[in-house]
Amino acid sequence: MTKPFILVTNDDGYLSPGILALRRALEEVGEPWVMAPDRNWSAASRTRVFHKPLRVSTARLSDGTEVHVTNGSPSDCVLLALLGLAPRRPDLVVAGINLGANLGHDVTYSGTVAAAMEGASAGIPAIAVSLDLGSEEGGEGNPDFETAGALAARVARRALAERDLLTQTLLNINVPRGTPKGIRVTRLGGKIWADDLVRGQDPRGRSYYWLSGEMLTTPPPGEEDTDVWAVLSGYVSITPLHLDLTAYGLLPTLRSWEGDKL
């Protein structure tokens, strides 16, 4: 039997230690094939580069394995692979391991989740894997890729076994800091950042604005079933997501508007 073919990508760029750990962990599950961005696209969401040509080259990770690298976005990586650059259609798309959690409303900013969305949109089971670094995000830190990698491999095996269930759906996995207390299957929580605008002046006397903020650090009470609560409480969170953003609850009320005179 041929091994499952697994497309691996990320939004932190191919030099991120997260993709190295993910690729290695997925070798236990199938045949990983990497197409990753040549730079950091964090918070790029589902960007699609169509105003300039994409280039693809090969490079090597620090363990010597060959990867494919592009100037395109995380979503472009998946599209390039699906539209002919991968040797065959992937059985699974896995994005990560992202340096920083992707929880609640943040999933719509995330390039990691967007790459998994691209897989889901093509009808391929997909997984996004992110590691909470708290305030260390973007800094030095000492991320524990062992736990996140092992978890990604375990969920990948399950996703492949349930592939008929996971069409048009992705699994958003977030791993907490420290040793996880367990696994929670969750719904999306809310806003996890208290936004802040930092104003300053550059050396030429012009104003600049830096969009910044503080991440929530305590689990929001009354939201025990959410991804935000789970990760801030020390649990691994698995949230099934789909691309249908329709607010079904509003449809019956809004349909009365259909009778309005134009």
Ligand SMILES: [Mn+2]
């Ligand atoms: Mn990222």
